[in-house]
Amino acid sequence: MTLLVYLLASPLAYAAAGPVDSLPNPSFERVDEKTGYPQDWESVWGRPTTCAYSLATARTGIACALVTDHSETDSHGLRSKRVAVAPGVTLAASVYVKLADPGGFAVYLEFWNAAGQRVFNRSSGTSAATDWTQLSVTGKAPPDAESATLLIYCGSTSTGVAYFDDASLMAARE
Numbered sequence: 001m002t003l004l005v006y007l008l009a010s011p012l013a014y015a016a017a018g019p020v021d022s023l024p025n026p027s028f029e030r031v032d033e034k035t036g037y038p039q040d041w042e043s044v045w046g047r048p049t050t051c052a053y054s055l056a057t058a059r060t061g062i063a064c065a066l067v068t069d070h071s072e073t074d075s076h077g078l079r080s081k082r083v084a085v086a087p088g089v090t091l092a093a094s095v096y097v098k099l100a101d102p103g104g105f106a107v108y109l110e111f112w113n114a115a116g117q118r119v120f121n122r123s124s125g126t127s128a129a130t131d132w133t134q135l136s137v138t139g140k141a142p143p144d145a146e147s148a149t150l151l152i153y154c155g156s157t158s159t160g161v162a163y164f165d166d167a168s169l170m171a172a173r174e
């Protein structure tokens, strides 16, 4: 009985509550043959990037996303399609990362308003994950948020090579 009470009172009882909406191509299995990026993922800031669909390794399926950053001044990353959200909802953005060449890599949870402006971002990163490691970040949608995205990213001053797989956006409790 003591154990049961403990479990009911535990934060674990309020863990992620399920998918918000379908994040397209979350396992990076499909390639966009025009760009070489995973289908339904776009270059961060809309400019050309060294990111790519990769068959070099995978956590699930046969493919993943590869982020290569050899620049100490440019950032590289891929952003998911926007997923509709209700204001005030709390989401957890999660992805698995494996570093082939150590550097500073991160997952971002982003919220956007109706005008297409980013109104929230929060990240979780690693520089040491040499085998598949989950990165997860939680945040609450601001009152004017209408959509959310997940961004896999290597910052402007960071360099390195990393594989990403199994992205998700889930409803969560803060």
Ligand SMILES: [Ca+2]
Pocket: 027, 028, 029, 058, 059, 060, 061, 062, 063, 064, 165, 166
């Ligand atoms: Ca995959």
